[in-house]
Amino acid sequence: MEERARSCLLRSKATLEQDIKASYLMDHMVSDGILTNDEESRVLGKPTRREQAAALLEVLLRKDNRAYISFYNALIRESYGDLANLLHRDLPLLSPEGERSFVILSEGGVPQRPVVFVSRPALLNLIREKLYRLQNTPGWVTVFGMAGSGKSVIAAEAIRDHALIKECFPGGVHWLSVGQCERADLLVRMQSLCFRLEQGQSSEASQRPPCSVEEAKERLRFLMLRRFPRSLLILDDVWDSSTLRSFDIQCRVLLTTRNRGLADSVSGEYFEVPVESGLDEEKGLEILALYVNGKPQKLPEQARSIVSECKGSPLVVSLIGALLREFPDRWSYYLRQLQKKQFKRIRKSSSYDYEALDQAMDASLQVLEPEHRDLYRDLSIMQNDVKVPAKVLSVLWDLELEEVEDVLQELVNKSLLFRDCNQRPYHYYLHDLQLDFLIEQNRDQIAELHKKLVRQYQQFYNERPPSSGDIDCSYWYRFLPYHMAKAGLSKELYSLMFSLDWVKEKAQFMGSAHLINNYVEYGEILDKENSEVRLQFQEFLSLNGHHLEQRPFPDVVQLALSQPTCSEVYRQALMQAQKRASRGQLYMDWVNKNNQDSLSRLVMHPHQGSVYYAGFSKDGSKIASCGANKALRVFKTTSGEKLLELQAHDEDILCCAFSPDDRYIATCSSDRKVKVSVSVSVPTLFEHEEQINHCQFTNTGRRVLLATCSNDKFTNTKLWNPNKPTSQNTMFGHMEPVNHCCFSPNDAYLATSSSDGTLKLFEVSSANEWKSIDVNSFFPESDDEIKAIVKCSTWSADGSRLICAARNAVFLWNFETSKKKAECNGHLSWVHCVQFSPDGSLLLSSSDDQTIRLWETDRVHTSSAAALKRDSDVLFSQSDVTIVAPDSRNRLQVRSTRDLQLPSRIRCTCISRNASLVALGTENGTVQVLEVPSGKTSQTLTGHTRTVHHCQFTDDGETLITSSEDTTVRVWKWRTGECLVLEGHKEPVRKFHLLNKSTSSHLFSWSFDGTVKVNRTSTNFSCHKGAVLSCDVSSDGRLFATTSADRTAKITFLLKGHEDCVRSCRFSWDNKRLATGDDNGEIRLWSMLDGALLKICSRDTKDSMDSFHGGWVTDLHFSPDNRVLVSTGGYIKWWSVETGEALQTFYTMGANLKKIHVSADFTTFVTVDSIGILYVLKKVKGGSV
Secondary structure, eight states: HHHHHHHHHHHHHHHOOOOHHHHHHHHHHHHHTOOOOOHHHHHTTEEEEEEHHHHHHHHTTTTTOOOOOHHHHHHHHOOOOOOHHHHHTTTTOOOOTTTTTHHHHTTTTTTOHHHHHHOOHHHHHHHHHHHTSSSSSSSEEEEOOOOSOHHHHHHHHHHOOOHHHHHHOOTTTEEEEEEEHHHHHHHHHHHHHHHHHHTOOOHHHHSSSSSSSHHHHHHHIIIIIIIOTTTTEEEEEEEOHHHHHHSSSSSSSEEEEEEEEEGGOOOSSSEEOOSOOOHHHHHHHHHHHHHTTTTTTGGGGGGHHHHTTTTTTTTHHHHHHHHHHHHHTOOOHHHHHHHOOOOOOBOOOOOSSSSSSHHHHHHHHSSOOOOHHHHHHHHGGTTTOEEEEEHHHHHHOOOOOHHHHHHHHHHHTTTTSEEESSSOOOOOOOOOHHHHHHHHHHHHEEEEEEHHHHHHHHHHHHSSSSOTTTTTTTHHHHHHHHHHHHHTHHHHHHHHHHHHHHHHHHHHHHOOOHHHHHHTTHHHHHHHHHHHHHHHHHHHHHHHHEEEESSSOOOOOHHHHHSSSTTTHOOOOOHHHHHHHHTTTTEEETHHHHHOOOOEEEEEEEHHHHHSEEEEEEEEEEEEEEEETEEEEEEEETTEEEEEEEEESSSSSSEEOOOTTTEEEEETTSEEEEEEBBBOOOOOOEESSEEEEEEESSSSSSSEEEEEESSOSSSOEEETTTTSSEEEEOOOOSSEEEEEEOOOTSSSSEEEETTEEEEEEEETTTTOOEEEGGGGGGGGSSSSSOOEEEEEEETTTTTTTTEETTEEEEEEETTTTEEEEEEEEEOOOOOEEEEEEETTSEEEEEEEESSSEEEGGGGGSSSSOOOOOOEEEEOOOOOOOOEEEETTSSSEEEESSSOEESSOOEEEEEEEETEEEEEEEESSSOOOEEEEOOOEEEEEOOOOSSEEEEEOOOOSEEEEHHHHHHHHEEHHHHHHHEEEEOOOOOEEEEEESSSSSTTTHHHHHHHHEEEEEEETTEEEEEOOOOOOOEEEOOSSOOEEEEEEEOEEEESSSSSOOOOSOOOEEOOOTSEEOOOOETSSEEEEETTTTTOEEEEETTOOOOOOTSSSSSOOOOOEEOOTTTTEEESSSSEEEEEEETTTTTTEEOSSSSOOOOEHHHHHHHTTTEEEETTEEEEEEEESSSSOO
């Protein structure tokens, strides 16, 4: 700074410190680039106004002449005229080189920075890069964007670069604000520019203003080529091409506009720079903070909401900031105006051409042709952040697609619409502010506009719904209910949402979660028509949604036939099934389903692979899940819609947990790490020595702790303070891995579940063991001789009860009495986690079967009914079906008769041909024959020393054959107790086959020792190297087939090709084919002529359980005409023998079906699933209801 100027500041220092308000002056000096934000902050950090003024003067005294000039100008702008007079006499001169660009910009009319300016470096650099392209040649740089996007400010800032001016535009920079103007106004602006460029010329002709636009254009051409050959002309806010052509004078031009395509109308090379329509939240807060002289982090809580409502528009944020500067207590008021879309009330006089946002928006519309303005009005029905294909607008406007694309291109060029070029075909969308403005402008017509869209859709798709070949199909399936609701078309909405066809089509494109959301969102409207039907459709989707995620897509009609008979879903499904059955399609009706009631409320299939954990957020609105696919996912509780997905670990994620305020999610993994997720940031917190099985935060925010448990030998349960890297406490007591831990509702206790079969309770404050419960003792009867590993537990809301999971069941315990209160069956594999919802009304469980189930707690608080076992027998008669099966309480259940309880577990059953007798084999080797229906024991047969696996009457009912784990087959004259013992096998005999059911002399038996024994010849055939798993005999009795764990089947030749144990086989009735099924779910059809492979059923369609059949193929049956094959595995499937394609699939509620009983006419099918549910399925016949 010159000494004269410095001395003047020092002389006036006392007067300036006493009078000036530094914060007002610094806004201007920051805009001029004199002060940095840090310098401003240091000055404002002083406690008093006088000290701030002194600090500002100290900063100025260390700067150059420009600082003095900027300070002088700031005094004038803030009405300190008397103080400015003190400095005027000593104003310094600018240095010729360093200040040259400052002069160029001032003389050229380039606007100063606004009082509040936030830099956008990436955009600035892009504009400057394009301007450098004009260094040696005339051309155009077009900066385009919607109203209020900051085009003018960013253009002016881009040229404030000394190097750019020196290298490219040493002849000067000339700014002209054009705007919307008539031809006469344009001439005035051009005359003004000519006058500015002609300053200093003496010629009379040069001083005479041009009389027309054409003359002005030629004058400008001469001036720019002769006097300013290396200068830049900046045309701000140009609206139409005719105006722009008036400046097509072969010079260098920087152009700001809302219309992207303007430069197409002029000659020369041009470059484009789009200005994005929104600032991010941090930039928006920075602008507000600058206006109110504060820090972004110290702004009121309404600040973030205001920035959000401003939709990132620099104009709107600045308008609000300027208003808040004058009225600093109106944060809530202006937030309400934004939320109400009261744009007319948001106005502030400024350098911007429009005082309020509505004026700026409306100005953009006025340049459209009237018919296009009407089309643009129709876009009022679009939704925020929804991109629409042109085909939808073609339907709405009833125009050819090509015409629509031309209209959309014009709207895009004028920055009235945006195009997503990342999708083919292109999708279009409105900026949030544009949409808000349209809705406000057309508020009274919104319902009619929605109705117009619905009517146009109905007219266009009156013959068939949209299909995958229609580029707009996803839009209609997603938003048609929304438009109907907004249009008030209640009847059309009922018809749509209560249609099984709509459910099928939409689920196929979008899955079930979006459909469930629709039933929840529009529930109030739908319930006015029929609340029961709405609930029926919603329940159908909630319980079958995981099936609808599978590919190939399941038959929705068949799924719906499993709904209760009184359900509208079932009624529509039966009508469609009967209609299709008339055309030869196969459908099965579950005739006894009304006896079953699902306790699950929602079933999801969130991960490929096991779901290790699922947990509620504290407010109950979200569910987080994790599993073998190393991903963390978050879903809506109401519908299962996915909200978030993170790849959080390098190995399986075993647990996830919400923090007390739901802001963070902790995850732990077999990689021994615990991480805490915030959006997409996943920092590592701490580690165990072995894999970490579970983590959970405390329930309250008073003192946040994170509990973790692991496979560590001794230190397997720890408490952590999330803000510290070392553990706070360690619980000792379990000597085997701890699988789960959870805090009591008041955080006083921590429950731990361990592989040692116990559930322990620890005091959190002292880490001492308080109580231990031996869960293993609650399993006196076990399917497998293994310890009942306690996988997980959860507390009830009042802290009085615990729910724990062991194996594939969920149990409710009163831990004070150590008694089981209830049991939930439904999962098909091990249950890894259980959790109550915050209000205790729901129970969440996740399993190895890849599903998450929501249970209604009130419906499982009483002990569940006894479930049937799969060891059943069925007798088909002309008018009825008789079923005999043991249940989970070790009672024998016979349809329509009373239950009979026995002391030893029942392992097999059979019924006599005349249905008067039932035989059962038990785990202790005893066989009993009972009368039906009295249940009286007719005979007890002893002789087997181990479990009886199979029993069967001959047709006359006088002989009973049994096979046992003791390696023998026994033939009983049961009335007398006489017994013939057939020996020869070395390992357990699982089953046998009677060639002639009228006599026991023709009997095949097979064993785990790999042999088949033929009783008639007393011959043992060594068939396989592994256990024989099944055997069948051809209908003519000439051939028998065996299958084995050695992955082969055998007849008179060896059948190879299966990749897993071959568990089942069956001859066709004409003996031309053999069907075999393996543990990979694969079914193969073989020729009996030469053993050639004929077909592999469904080779390319593995299901979600990574199997072709949901598990092992356990049973096979051909239809009498040999055209259809039925099989059981994880569910039931019917196949075309000719093509090998699936004809139908019936999904049972449980899985691991052991066998299926088939009537002689192939119309009735009976089975029991793994959770004890009985299925009597009848083939649907064609016809009307």
